[in-house]
Amino acid sequence: MPRPSLSNVRRKAFWPLAKAGATWFVIFFALLAAGGFMFAWSGLYSVAASRGHWPGFSLILEFGMRSSVRTHSLGIDVPDLDDPALIDRGAGHFQGGCAHCHGAPGRPSSPIVHAMLPEPPDLGATVPTWKAHELFWIVKNGFKYTGMPAWAAQERDDEVWAIVAFLMRLPQVDASQYLEMAGIELRDAIPVRALAQGGPVGTALAACSRCHGLDGGARANGAFPRLDIQSADYLATQLEAYVSGKRQSGIMQPVAAELDATDMRRLADYFAAQRPTGISVPATSQDSALELGRTLATAGMPGLGLPPCLSCHAVDPDSRSPLYPALAGQYASFTAQQLALFKLGKRRGTPASQIMSVIAQRLTQEQINAVSIYFAELPVRPVGDAN
Amino acid sequence: METQHSVLHPGGTDAETIAILSWIMFGGATAIFFGVAGLTLLAYVGGETMRRRIASGKFIFWGGVIFPLVTVTALLVYGLMLTGARVIASSGTALRIQVSGEQWWWRVRYPASGEAAEAVTANEMRIPVGREVEIELSSPDVIHSFWVPSLAGKVDMIPGMVNRIRLRAARPGVYRGQCAEYCGGPHAMMAFYVVALEPAQYEDWLDRQRQPAASPPLQKAGEGVFFSSGCNACHTIRGTRATGMIGPDLTHVGGRLSLAAATLPNTADAFSHWIRDNQFIKPNNRMPPFGILSNGELAALGAYLESLQ
Numbered sequence: 131m132p133r134p135s136l137s138n139v140r141r142k143a144f145w146p147l148a149k150a151g152a153t154w155f156v157i158f159f160a161l162l163a164a165g166g167f168m169f170a171w172s173g174l175y176s177v178a179a180s181r182g183h184w185p186g187f188s189l190i191l192e193f194g195m196r197s198s199v200r201t202h203s204l205g206i207d208v209p210d211l212d213d214p215a216l217i218d219r220g221a222g223h224f225q226g227g228c229a230h231c232h233g234a235p236g237r238p239s240s241p242i243v244h245a246m247l248p249e250p251p252d253l254g255a256t257v258p259t260w261k262a263h264e265l266f267w268i269v270k271n272g273f274k275y276t277g278m279p280a281w282a283a284q285e286r287d288d289e290v291w292a293i294v295a296f297l298m299r300l301p302q303v304d305a306s307q308y309l310e311m312a313g314i315e316l317r318d319a320i321p322v323r324a325l326a327q328g329g330p331v332g333t334a335l336a337a338c339s340r341c342h343g344l345d346g347g348a349r350a351n352g353a354f355p356r357l358d359i360q361s362a363d364y365l366a367t368q369l370e371a372y373v374s375g376k377r378q379s380g381i382m383q384p385v386a387a388e389l390d391a392t393d394m395r396r397l398a399d400y401f402a403a404q405r406p407t408g409i410s411v412p413a414t415s416q417d418s419a420l421e422l423g424r425t426l427a428t429a430g431m432p433g434l435g436l437p438p439c440l441s442c443h444a445v446d447p448d449s450r451s452p453l454y455p456a457l458a459g460q461y462a463s464f465t466a467q468q469l470a471l472f473k474l475g476k477r478r479g480t481p482a483s484q485i486m487s488v489i490a491q492r493l494t495q496e497q498i499n500a501v502s503i504y505f506a507e508l509p510v511r512p513v514g515d516a517n
Numbered sequence: 518m519e520t521q522h523s524v525l526h527p528g529g530t531d532a533e534t535i536a537i538l539s540w541i542m543f544g545g546a547t548a549i550f551f552g553v554a555g556l557t558l559l560a561y562v563g564g565e566t567m568r569r570r571i572a573s574g575k576f577i578f579w580g581g582v583i584f585p586l587v588t589v590t591a592l593l594v595y596g597l598m599l600t601g602a603r604v605i606a607s608s609g610t611a612l613r614i615q616v617s618g619e620q621w622w623w624r625v626r627y628p629a630s631g632e633a634a635e636a637v638t639a640n641e642m643r644i645p646v647g648r649e650v651e652i653e654l655s656s657p658d659v660i661h662s663f664w665v666p667s668l669a670g671k672v673d674m675i676p677g678m679v680n681r682i683r684l685r686a687a688r689p690g691v692y693r694g695q696c697a698e699y700c701g702g703p704h705a706m707m708a709f710y711v712v713a714l715e716p717a718q719y720e721d722w723l724d725r726q727r728q729p730a731a732s733p734p735l736q737k738a739g740e741g742v743f744f745s746s747g748c749n750a751c752h753t754i755r756g757t758r759a760t761g762m763i764g765p766d767l768t769h770v771g772g773r774l775s776l777a778a779a780t781l782p783n784t785a786d787a788f789s790h791w792i793r794d795n796q797f798i799k800p801n802n803r804m805p806p807f808g809i810l811s812n813g814e815l816a817a818l819g820a821y822l823e824s825l826q
Binding site for chain 2: 148288432433435436437442449450451453454468481482484485486488489
């Protein structure tokens with residue numbers, strides 16, 4: 131009888147050993163899971179924010195968070211973030227949505243916030259440790275197990291970029307610049323005038339006016355849309371659409387959610403009653419764009435299925451459905467941004483927007499820019515003005 | 518409304534010849550089928566002599582080569598003479614109508630002649646009984662096909678080309694037509710009517726079509742809704758400031774047989790329904806849905822459009 135070879139012996143010995151190993155493996159993890167459950171059930175672990183983390187545990191969490199953001203934000207393309215209007219738009223929302231927890235230049239956050247775990251960081255100090263595309267991912271998605279929420283309107287990447295544009299500037303912004311960017315300097319002047327003009331909605335009006343101006347004319351750089359040119363019906367419909375979520379905006383939805391139906395109507399009436407003060411738009415040197423815009427607005431391009439814009443968005447409010455917005459005098463960047471949203475199908479929740487999205491889908495980016503410039507330079511005709 | 522939509526019930530001379538050709542082919546095919554079946558039967562029951570005769574080279578040559586060659590060639594020549602000749606020939610005396618197939622409706626023009634202005638309508642054409650009509654077919658977007666089964670054969674409408682079809686209605690009646698080339702989305706809802714009238718009635722109708730809409734409008738409120746909602750951006754109502762060229766001319770829309778390319782009956786209610794819910798009725802059609810209008814505004818607008826007779 132031949133002697134069994136060494137390799138045969140090994141092969142025969144391997145399987146029983148492997149089986150025993152697997153059995154112990156299963157038993158070990160079963161015990162671990164049971165132990166974990168017992169620990170959680172016992173309540174010995176304290177969820178108290180007051181207690182802080184175990185020594186070193188914060189470092190592990192921080193490491194995990196930074197790695198997660200780095201990996202998940204791969205492949206995000208950063209647009210131009212130097213546009214002052216984009217930065218202002220971000221600042222306007224920062225004051226309403228972020229500053230409460232994170233504080234702002236010259237405006238530290240509340241002691242209540244300091245007692246959170248983790249404590250919302252002072253962004254002036256931490257922003258430089260992130261890249262722009264990482265900030266975009268954080269603002270859009272938020273952080274689990276912290277107080278940091280995701281962006282309320284997930285479709286509106288353009289708004290998230292506005293926040294990022296402002297955040298990138300934040301470390302260099304001082305207290306007085308911040309007041310101006312966030313529209314806070316108006317505030318002291320508001321209550322008296324607002325109470326006189328807006329009546330019972332004075333407080334809400336103060337919030338609107340930070341971005342849209344007390345007269346609804348917003349800012350000359352076009353960071354925010356003008357409201358003074360619109361009809362009360364249009365403004366009220368849009369506020370309702372923000373509340374119901376039919377119109378998506380991480381900036382406007384939270385603001386509108388604080389209003390009841392009566393307040394919305396009063397605010398709409400207030401802004402519609404403002405006399406538009408022909409805000410001077412710097413004349414563009416883009417003559418060819420202006421010409422294309424004029425053609426689109428007055429004649430359309432029937433062969434491409436593009437009707438003349440002015441058929442619905444007539445300059446004269448009396449020849450326009452009150453549910454259609456006025457475009458004459460509106461800032462070009464805002465009009466172009468909204469047309470882009472229509473084209474992408476991100477603004478089609480309301481009956482009126484279903485009309486516009488059909489047409490916007492046929493527009494090219496060049497046509498969108500041209501027609502926005504054309505309307506920005508058209509003189510405003512206020513509601514109720516016979517001339 | 519009784520309408521005709523059948524190759525087997527011709528209402529005009531061209532459709533009659535097509536019907537005759539169809540019957541000849543159907544009859545011939547039946548005869549040949551029974552002939553072949555008979556030969557098969559003979560081979561089974563006819564015994565050895567019959568089988569040898571059927572299997573002979575001479576029989577196969579005459580029955581299997583010469584017979585099909587002659588019959589198929591004769592049918593081809595006959596068919597080409599019947600149909601091909603009618604498309605190509607063009608005479609100056611025929612009545613001319615221009616029809617443009619557009620996604621997903623038909624633009625119909627009766628050209629101006631002398632003093633008489635151009636008449637534009639949609640999804641419907643009226644023709645005089647007994648007179649030769651020459652229809653110029655074109656398309657601004659994709660290939661469509663013009664087909665009124667009870668009046669004539671089908672001819673494609675090809676972007677960049679003008680094709681012609683000539684037809685003649687033998688009897689008064691309403692003949693239904695249908696786009697016969699898949700043209701995207703709601704292709705199946707791209708139909709139309711051809712109404713054959715006695716010549717005097719036809720002239721009256723065309724005179725009315727050439728006129729602008731009644732002024733002042735019979736339905737003032739509805740006209741207001743029409744313009745403030747921007748309907749004039751896409752639609753023309755001759756005699757008003759509505760000069761849109763994207764959708765159908767609505768100057769006399771109230772007098773037509775149907776709405777939305779033979780999709781809905783022509784009633785004030787159907788107008789309201791269409792204006793608000795058109796994407797539900799005819800999905801992906803090029804008109805936006807006007808959910809912004811209240812029931813009262815829709816009713817006024819429907820009444821106005823219905824009054825455009």
